[in-house]
Amino acid sequence: MKRWLGLVLVAASILVPAMGGGKAESKPVEKQKISLWHIRVDKAMGPVIAECVDRFMKDNPNVEVENVGNENDPYKTKLKVAMGSGNPPDVFHSWGGGWLEAFVKEGLVGDITADLDKDGWRNMYFPAYLDMIKFNGKNYGVPSEMSFVLVFYNKDIYNKLGLKVPTTWSEFIHNVQTIKKAGYIPIAEGNKSKWPGALTFIYLSLRIGGYDVFQNAYQRVPGYTFEDPSFIKAGKIIQELVDMGAYPEGLNGINYDTGGSRMLIYTEKASMIIQTAGFIPSAKTEAPEFYQKKLGFFPFPMVEGGKGDPSDIVGGVNAYSISSKTKYRDAAVKLLKYISDKTYGQMMADRADRLSPVFGVQLKTPVQQEMFKIASTAKHVQIYYDQFLPPELGELHKDTTQALFGKTMTPEEAAKKMEAKAKEIFGK
Numbered sequence: 001m002k003r004w005l006g007l008v009l010v011a012a013s014i015l016v017p018a019m020g021g022g023k024a025e026s027k028p029v030e031k032q033k034i035s036l037w038h039i040r041v042d043k044a045m046g047p048v049i050a051e052c053v054d055r056f057m058k059d060n061p062n063v064e065v066e067n068v069g070n071e072n073d074p075y076k077t078k079l080k081v082a083m084g085s086g087n088p089p090d091v092f093h094s095w096g097g098g099w100l101e102a103f104v105k106e107g108l109v110g111d112i113t114a115d116l117d118k119d120g121w122r123n124m125y126f127p128a129y130l131d132m133i134k135f136n137g138k139n140y141g142v143p144s145e146m147s148f149v150l151v152f153y154n155k156d157i158y159n160k161l162g163l164k165v166p167t168t169w170s171e172f173i174h175n176v177q178t179i180k181k182a183g184y185i186p187i188a189e190g191n192k193s194k195w196p197g198a199l200t201f202i203y204l205s206l207r208i209g210g211y212d213v214f215q216n217a218y219q220r221v222p223g224y225t226f227e228d229p230s231f232i233k234a235g236k237i238i239q240e241l242v243d244m245g246a247y248p249e250g251l252n253g254i255n256y257d258t259g260g261s262r263m264l265i266y267t268e269k270a271s272m273i274i275q276t277a278g279f280i281p282s283a284k285t286e287a288p289e290f291y292q293k294k295l296g297f298f299p300f301p302m303v304e305g306g307k308g309d310p311s312d313i314v315g316g317v318n319a320y321s322i323s324s325k326t327k328y329r330d331a332a333v334k335l336l337k338y339i340s341d342k343t344y345g346q347m348m349a350d351r352a353d354r355l356s357p358v359f360g361v362q363l364k365t366p367v368q369q370e371m372f373k374i375a376s377t378a379k380h381v382q383i384y385y386d387q388f389l390p391p392e393l394g395e396l397h398k399d400t401t402q403a404l405f406g407k408t409m410t411p412e413e414a415a416k417k418m419e420a421k422a423k424e425i426f427g428k
Helices: 002-024 045-059 072-085 097-105 113-124 127-133 155-161 169-181 195-209 211-218 229-243 260-266 279-286 288-293 329-338 342-352 366-376 391-406 411-426
Strands: 032-038 063-069 091-094 142-154 185-187 270-276 295-298 313-322 381-383
Touching: 032 045, 032 072, 032 329, 045 063, 045 329, 045 342, 063 329, 091 097, 091 329, 097 313, 097 391, 127 142, 127 313, 142 155, 142 279, 142 366, 155 169, 155 295, 169 185, 169 270, 195 211, 195 229, 195 270, 195 313, 195 391, 229 391, 229 411, 260 270, 260 279, 270 279, 279 288, 279 342, 288 295, 295 366, 313 329, 313 366, 391 411
Parallel strands: 032 063, 032 091, 185 270, 313 381
Antiparallel strands: 091 313, 142 270, 142 295, 142 313
């Protein structure tokens, strides 16, 4: 009996290590690595993105996300190169419109229509903003943030000079002249990266010609071109503002993206700035006292005699899409949800006063509530031209607008160049 037990124990001592060794040699589950590219590098939104990524990775421990932020213009160049070289990020930021559509046409963006149809995912978003990332009836991304342009101003300077918030262009010009006479820069324009100045051009075109003029010129409707009088008039008004000293010297060399024009506002050298709502979180983190005590804003004024609806706004959407080449599609799609859901939207509102296109986000401050009122009552949202148009035409729009501010091109010449390029691209 003792001999038999001994044999059993010996056998067991041989088998157990063998079995245990088999388990030790099994390979651990390999982590899926995906990349996220975006432009949220400011102090308010950068941490929001980072916490969103951390939340995702905590809920999905088998996925590792490389979080890559870039400034606006370098990002556009970097993404084009990555897309063209066949090494795109798995999830990437865009503004919808023609800029994204160009990648869609090349088959580089993943179609997520079927994903949005599952479990009512698409019902989370305001339909109008979800549609801004839709082409030929298919969804190629999700909206993460509502964006539109306002006129921001220093309330202390306005009060000191006895100025009222303008609703018409003549009232706005009166304020510009009064501010200039008092020794301040009326409008802190920093146009090195071209798009900031284009915001004023688009608004003026919209107020003068109305919403349909640009849409019809783009769609090549007979009788409508990019040489429409409303585009030429917008250029003339910009050059009138330049001539009256409304802008800082060398405005085309001042970089908004790196804070050049914002500093003019913060230090009370300038009174106003025409910018996207992204100016608010920048002010909140860069100049908290200015944000809390002096920051005011109002919609772009109506232009007397213009055909545009004064409630219309210039704006767009910040969105996220997935690459059609991503190795881990399910993980990339899941990250889209995290970076555009109600939790993310509430964090944006609470920390950066940014508006989310998601139902159910609570707006807790007067700034948020007033911005939402302006956005929600607009009859039309004119998407930024450089994001709406095909890339080549969008770049020309920015080039010609910068030339208008620099007075190196007449409004008629700028319009003629735009129309010639449109005919070249569209064939008519």
